[in-house]
Amino acid sequence: MKTKLLSLLTLSMVLLLVLAGCGAKEENNGAASPSASAASSSPASSDDKTYSIAISQIAPHPSLDATREGFLAALKDAGIEEGKNLKVDYNNAQGEQSNNQTIAQKIASDKHDLVLGITTLSSQALANQVKDMPVLFAAVTDPLDAQIVTNMEKPGGNVTGASDTNPEQITKVMDFIASDFPNVKTVGVVINEGEPNAVIMTKKAEEALAAHNIKLIKAAVTNTSEVKQAAESLVGRADAIYITLDNTVVSSVDAIIQVANKNKIPFFSADRDTVEKGAFATYGFKYYDHGYQVGQMAVEILKNGKNPGDMTVTVPDKLDLILNLKAAEAQGITVTDAMKEKVKDKENNIIQ
Incomplete structure (x- = not known):
């Protein structure tokens, strides 16, 4: 009788331990694991990032405005939209070279994820002033002659973009x-x-x-x-x-x-x-399409970590x-x- 009682007690204790183990396993499966909790409290992914871009444009006129609009449209199509997760510092020199230089200096002293120059003069000023941020250019006639880049296939450094002249x-x-x-x-x-x-x-x-x-x-x-x-x-x-x-x-x-x-x-x-x-x-x-092409280059830099110096300068092909x-x-x-x-x-x- 005493032996039976001890056996029953032993069996009960084993069952309790097994049930306790199962309960702990079920409880862990129903709640977030330590790694999941860490992931939920970690910084937001790159898709949730807020971007900052500065634009320098030499003057207002339809082709240049269309270039800028196409650039921003490409970003929007890639999920980078002004007013949501994109801040745009837009600067227009109103055709004055002195304003153009001041704008480039201001942009260089700020912190942005990427900088865009529209036209040769704006892009020259940015390339000379901005050394620690990716720089793209658009509506530039001859990037080599303007000394914005030294090689069209592999520009090197932090500058690339698209020429608007074939x-x-x-x-x-x-x-x-x-x-x-x-x-x-x-x-x-x-x-x-x-x-x-x-x-x-x-x-x-x-x-x-x-x-x-x-x-x-x-x-x-x-x-x-x-x-x-x-x-x-x-x-x-x-x-x-x-x-x-x-x-x-x-x-x-x-x-x-x-x-x-x-x-x-x-x-x-x-x-x-x-x-x-x-x-x-x-x-x-269409200059809108030209700007859109440069915007796609910006997406490659911002989202995929492309190095501007490795990106070929493009020209219109249609x-x-x-x-x-x-x-x-x-x-x-x-x-x-x-x-x-x-x-x-x-x-x-x-x-x-």
Whole structure:
């Protein structure tokens, strides 16, 4: 009897220990484990991070504004949105180089996850001043000549971005003038020679025109208030007018459009936005798409830890002839079927 009682007590104790072990296991399974608790209290993942970006833009005008809008749209599509998890320090130099330098110095003294320069002058200033943050550039004509980078394939350092000029673009516009405007013997260019991008593009245009025995005439300006007078000075001297991605000139392009329309002078530009505004033609692309491309590069840096120095500088690869039929009428241009046939995307690039 005593032996049976001891056996029962022993069995009961074993059962209690087993049940206690199972209860502890079930309780642990029902609650967060120590590692899970640590994870829940750890810092937020990179997807929950708040980003800070500084933008320096040399002047307000449609192409540059569209570049900035495309850049921010690419970030938004990747989950980085202004007003939610993105702070944007936007600075516009209003076309003043002194303001441009001050902006670059201010940005360099602040702390941002990434910095964007829009145009050659803004990007030059940032590349010179900002050494401890990733720097991207957009709307830059020749990053090598401007000494923003030293290599297009692998820039090195903390700077990369996208050039807005495919060398073929300028040549294509000049070839179009030569082939479809046989009466054009001189092309006038309104230019601010203080802008390196304008000088580079004008030289390229001059070389392309020379191949067709067409002369290029310059009408120089130093600020936007001089643009109309410069355009008027070309009347009687130039058979057509062309402008580059010259920020000073593009900012006052309405004055050139007025002169071209009044005097029935064909007006060609280096960007789509100016054609949409009233120039007749260009070979180009949408600056929104250009900015979007740079925004995608920003996402690679911010989210995937890419090193800017290892990212190839890009150039536009989809050039198409863009025609404005209303501008043609205003400037006394007869748009031929041959001209229209040169447009690949007729639905989007023949502007009614």
